[in-house]
Amino acid sequence: MTNKISVVKQIIKREDIEGIIQHGSTVQGVAGANSDYDYYVIVKNKVTTPVFAERINNIKFHIQVVDQKSFEKEINDFVPKLMMALFDTNIIAGRLLQGKVILDKDNATFSYLNDKRSELKLQVPRLIKKFRYQAIGFMEDSQHSNTLFQYICIEKAIDSLAIGILIKNNFYNLNPKWQPIFLQDFLSKNLYDKYTRARFFLPNIESTEIQSTLIQLLNELTSKEEE
Secondary structure (H helix, E strand, O other): OHHHHHHHHHHHOOOOEEEEEEEOHHHHOOOOOOOOEEEEEEEOOOOOOOEEEEEEOOEEEEEEEEEHHHHHHHHHOHHHHHHHOOOOOOOHHHHHHOOEEEEEHHHHHHHHHHHHHHHHHHHHHHHHHHHHHHHHHHHHHOOOOOHHHHHHHHHHHHHHHHHHHHHHOOOOOOOOOOHHHHHHHOOOHHHHHHHHHHHHOHHHOOHHHHHHHHHHHHHHHHHHHHO
16 A cells, blocks of 8 residues: 555655545455556645546556545535436445545544544435436336336436435445445345346236336335435
8 A cells, every 4th residue: 555655645746645545346345457546646736637547557646636525526416416416426425435545644534534424414315306206207207108218217316226225325436337346345145146037038028027127126215214
Protein backbone atom coordinates (compact mmCIF):
# COMPACT_ATOMS: atom_id res chain seq x y z
CA MET A 1 0.00 0.00 0.00
CA THR A 2 2.86 2.38 0.84
CA ASN A 3 4.20 1.91 -2.69
CA LYS A 4 0.81 2.80 -4.20
CA ILE A 5 0.66 5.96 -2.08
CA SER A 6 4.14 6.90 -3.28
CA VAL A 7 3.05 6.40 -6.89
CA VAL A 8 -0.04 8.59 -6.37
CA LYS A 9 2.14 11.33 -4.89
CA GLN A 10 4.57 10.97 -7.77
CA ILE A 11 1.79 11.34 -10.33
CA ILE A 12 -0.03 14.34 -8.86
CA LYS A 13 3.07 16.14 -7.56
CA ARG A 14 1.34 17.81 -4.60
CA GLU A 15 2.75 18.54 -1.15
CA ASP A 16 -0.55 19.57 0.45
CA ILE A 17 -2.35 16.20 0.58
CA GLU A 18 -4.89 15.95 3.40
CA GLY A 19 -6.24 12.49 2.60
CA ILE A 20 -6.36 9.71 0.02
CA ILE A 21 -9.32 7.37 -0.45
CA GLN A 22 -8.99 4.23 -2.54
CA HIS A 23 -12.31 3.19 -4.05
CA GLY A 24 -13.89 0.99 -6.68
CA SER A 25 -13.27 -2.63 -7.64
CA THR A 26 -9.84 -2.96 -5.99
CA VAL A 27 -11.40 -2.15 -2.61
CA GLN A 28 -14.55 -4.22 -3.06
CA GLY A 29 -12.66 -7.37 -4.00
CA VAL A 30 -14.04 -7.61 -7.53
CA ALA A 31 -11.08 -6.30 -9.51
CA GLY A 32 -9.89 -8.09 -12.62
CA ALA A 33 -6.44 -8.27 -14.11
CA ASN A 34 -7.02 -5.06 -16.09
CA SER A 35 -8.89 -3.04 -13.47
CA ASP A 36 -7.91 0.54 -12.66
CA TYR A 37 -6.68 1.57 -9.24
CA ASP A 38 -9.03 4.43 -8.33
CA TYR A 39 -7.91 7.13 -5.91
CA TYR A 40 -9.61 10.25 -4.62
CA VAL A 41 -7.12 12.77 -3.23
CA ILE A 42 -8.13 15.64 -0.97
CA VAL A 43 -5.73 18.59 -0.92
CA LYS A 44 -5.54 21.78 1.07
CA ASN A 45 -5.04 24.34 -1.67
CA LYS A 46 -6.53 25.21 -5.06
CA VAL A 47 -6.80 22.41 -7.62
CA THR A 48 -5.66 23.19 -11.16
CA THR A 49 -5.45 19.63 -12.53
CA PRO A 50 -8.42 17.62 -11.21
CA VAL A 51 -7.93 14.29 -12.99
CA PHE A 52 -4.91 12.11 -13.72
CA ALA A 53 -4.84 8.86 -15.69
CA GLU A 54 -1.52 7.07 -15.87
CA ARG A 55 -0.20 3.56 -16.53
CA ILE A 56 2.86 2.67 -14.44
CA ASN A 57 4.42 -0.81 -14.46
CA ASN A 58 1.35 -1.96 -16.41
CA ILE A 59 -0.96 -0.79 -13.61
CA LYS A 60 -3.61 1.78 -14.46
CA PHE A 61 -4.04 4.64 -12.00
CA HIS A 62 -7.10 6.88 -12.14
CA ILE A 63 -6.80 9.78 -9.69
CA GLN A 64 -9.22 12.58 -8.90
CA VAL A 65 -7.92 15.57 -6.95
CA VAL A 66 -10.24 17.92 -5.03
CA ASP A 67 -10.09 20.44 -2.23
CA GLN A 68 -11.81 19.87 1.12
CA LYS A 69 -14.87 21.94 0.23
CA SER A 70 -15.46 19.99 -2.98
CA PHE A 71 -15.02 16.69 -1.14
CA GLU A 72 -17.64 17.64 1.44
CA LYS A 73 -20.04 18.83 -1.25
CA GLU A 74 -19.60 15.54 -3.12
CA ILE A 75 -20.59 13.55 -0.05
CA ASN A 76 -23.45 15.87 0.91
CA ASP A 77 -24.93 15.64 -2.60
CA PHE A 78 -25.12 11.83 -2.53
CA VAL A 79 -28.72 11.52 -1.34
CA PRO A 80 -30.09 14.28 -3.61
CA LYS A 81 -28.36 12.68 -6.60
CA LEU A 82 -29.78 9.26 -5.74
CA MET A 83 -33.26 10.69 -5.35
CA MET A 84 -33.02 12.03 -8.90
CA ALA A 85 -31.35 8.95 -10.41
CA LEU A 86 -33.08 6.13 -12.22
CA PHE A 87 -30.18 3.78 -12.88
CA ASP A 88 -27.15 6.04 -13.26
CA THR A 89 -26.18 5.20 -9.69
CA ASN A 90 -22.40 4.91 -10.08
CA ILE A 91 -22.03 8.06 -7.99
CA ILE A 92 -18.56 8.91 -6.74
CA ALA A 93 -19.82 9.71 -3.23
CA GLY A 94 -21.18 6.17 -2.85
CA ARG A 95 -17.87 4.74 -3.94
CA LEU A 96 -16.06 6.94 -1.41
CA LEU A 97 -18.43 5.98 1.40
CA GLN A 98 -17.65 2.36 0.59
CA GLY A 99 -13.97 3.10 0.04
CA LYS A 100 -10.83 2.82 2.13
CA VAL A 101 -8.86 5.74 3.55
CA ILE A 102 -5.20 4.92 2.91
CA LEU A 103 -3.63 8.25 3.89
CA ASP A 104 -5.11 10.64 6.41
CA LYS A 105 -3.60 13.77 7.89
CA ASP A 106 -4.83 14.25 11.47
CA ASN A 107 -7.44 11.46 10.97
CA ALA A 108 -9.77 14.09 9.50
CA THR A 109 -10.87 12.21 6.35
CA PHE A 110 -11.64 8.97 8.16
CA SER A 111 -13.62 10.80 10.86
CA TYR A 112 -15.57 12.82 8.32
CA LEU A 113 -16.59 9.74 6.32
CA ASN A 114 -17.59 7.89 9.48
CA ASP A 115 -19.78 10.78 10.59
CA LYS A 116 -21.42 10.94 7.15
CA ARG A 117 -22.07 7.19 7.12
CA SER A 118 -23.90 7.58 10.42
CA GLU A 119 -25.94 10.50 9.09
CA LEU A 120 -26.74 8.59 5.90
CA LYS A 121 -28.38 5.78 7.83
CA LEU A 122 -31.10 8.26 8.80
CA GLN A 123 -31.80 8.85 5.08
CA VAL A 124 -31.98 5.16 4.15
CA PRO A 125 -35.77 4.78 4.66
CA ARG A 126 -36.35 7.70 2.29
CA LEU A 127 -34.11 6.14 -0.35
CA ILE A 128 -35.72 2.73 0.10
CA LYS A 129 -39.16 4.22 -0.47
CA LYS A 130 -37.93 5.91 -3.64
CA PHE A 131 -36.54 2.75 -5.23
CA ARG A 132 -39.44 0.61 -4.01
CA TYR A 133 -41.99 2.91 -5.66
CA GLN A 134 -39.80 3.00 -8.76
CA ALA A 135 -39.79 -0.81 -8.89
CA ILE A 136 -43.55 -1.04 -8.40
CA GLY A 137 -44.06 1.40 -11.26
CA PHE A 138 -42.00 -0.76 -13.61
CA MET A 139 -43.77 -3.91 -12.38
CA GLU A 140 -47.11 -2.36 -13.27
CA ASP A 141 -45.79 -1.23 -16.67
CA SER A 142 -44.56 -4.78 -17.38
CA GLN A 143 -48.19 -5.85 -17.89
CA HIS A 144 -48.09 -4.17 -21.31
CA SER A 145 -48.98 -6.35 -24.31
CA ASN A 146 -45.68 -5.68 -26.12
CA THR A 147 -43.15 -8.39 -25.21
CA LEU A 148 -40.04 -6.24 -25.62
CA PHE A 149 -41.57 -3.51 -23.48
CA GLN A 150 -42.38 -6.15 -20.86
CA TYR A 151 -38.76 -7.34 -20.79
CA ILE A 152 -37.41 -3.82 -20.40
CA CYS A 153 -39.79 -3.02 -17.55
CA ILE A 154 -39.07 -6.30 -15.74
CA GLU A 155 -35.33 -5.70 -15.94
CA LYS A 156 -35.77 -2.14 -14.65
CA ALA A 157 -37.97 -3.34 -11.81
CA ILE A 158 -35.38 -5.93 -10.78
CA ASP A 159 -32.58 -3.37 -10.94
CA SER A 160 -34.59 -0.93 -8.82
CA LEU A 161 -35.14 -3.61 -6.18
CA ALA A 162 -31.46 -4.57 -6.28
CA ILE A 163 -30.41 -0.97 -5.64
CA GLY A 164 -32.90 -0.71 -2.78
CA ILE A 165 -31.65 -3.90 -1.14
CA LEU A 166 -28.03 -2.74 -1.31
CA ILE A 167 -28.90 0.64 0.20
CA LYS A 168 -30.98 -0.97 2.92
CA ASN A 169 -27.90 -2.96 3.92
CA ASN A 170 -25.88 0.27 4.08
CA PHE A 171 -23.92 -0.61 0.95
CA TYR A 172 -23.42 2.44 -1.24
CA ASN A 173 -21.14 1.46 -4.11
CA LEU A 174 -24.01 1.20 -6.60
CA ASN A 175 -22.01 0.72 -9.79
CA PRO A 176 -24.53 -1.20 -11.96
CA LYS A 177 -21.98 -3.62 -13.39
CA TRP A 178 -21.06 -4.89 -9.91
CA GLN A 179 -24.53 -4.98 -8.35
CA PRO A 180 -25.17 -8.66 -9.15
CA ILE A 181 -21.94 -9.62 -7.39
CA PHE A 182 -22.53 -7.37 -4.37
CA LEU A 183 -26.06 -8.74 -3.93
CA GLN A 184 -24.73 -12.21 -3.13
CA ASP A 185 -23.89 -10.98 0.37
CA PHE A 186 -27.44 -9.85 1.10
CA LEU A 187 -29.76 -12.45 -0.45
CA SER A 188 -30.30 -16.08 0.42
CA LYS A 189 -28.83 -18.48 -2.11
CA ASN A 190 -32.32 -19.48 -3.23
CA LEU A 191 -33.46 -15.92 -3.82
CA TYR A 192 -30.15 -14.93 -5.39
CA ASP A 193 -30.47 -17.78 -7.90
CA LYS A 194 -33.99 -16.63 -8.74
CA TYR A 195 -32.77 -13.05 -9.12
CA THR A 196 -30.00 -13.99 -11.58
CA ARG A 197 -32.37 -16.18 -13.63
CA ALA A 198 -34.99 -13.45 -13.89
CA ARG A 199 -32.47 -10.68 -14.58
CA PHE A 200 -30.19 -12.39 -17.08
CA PHE A 201 -32.20 -15.23 -18.64
CA LEU A 202 -35.56 -13.53 -18.89
CA PRO A 203 -36.79 -14.90 -22.25
CA ASN A 204 -36.34 -18.49 -21.03
CA ILE A 205 -38.49 -18.15 -17.91
CA GLU A 206 -42.22 -18.55 -17.45
CA SER A 207 -44.10 -15.38 -16.55
CA THR A 208 -45.33 -16.93 -13.30
CA GLU A 209 -41.75 -17.48 -12.11
CA ILE A 210 -40.79 -13.94 -13.07
CA GLN A 211 -43.68 -12.42 -11.15
CA SER A 212 -42.95 -14.66 -8.17
CA THR A 213 -39.32 -13.52 -8.13
CA LEU A 214 -40.32 -9.86 -8.33
CA ILE A 215 -42.69 -10.27 -5.40
CA GLN A 216 -40.05 -12.10 -3.34
CA LEU A 217 -37.49 -9.37 -3.99
CA LEU A 218 -40.05 -6.72 -3.11
CA ASN A 219 -40.92 -8.58 0.09
CA GLU A 220 -37.22 -8.88 0.93
CA LEU A 221 -36.87 -5.13 0.62
CA THR A 222 -40.06 -4.41 2.54
CA SER A 223 -39.37 -6.84 5.38
CA LYS A 224 -35.90 -5.41 5.87
CA GLU A 225 -37.36 -1.92 5.93
CA GLU A 226 -39.75 -2.83 8.70
CA GLU A 227 -37.20 -4.55 10.97
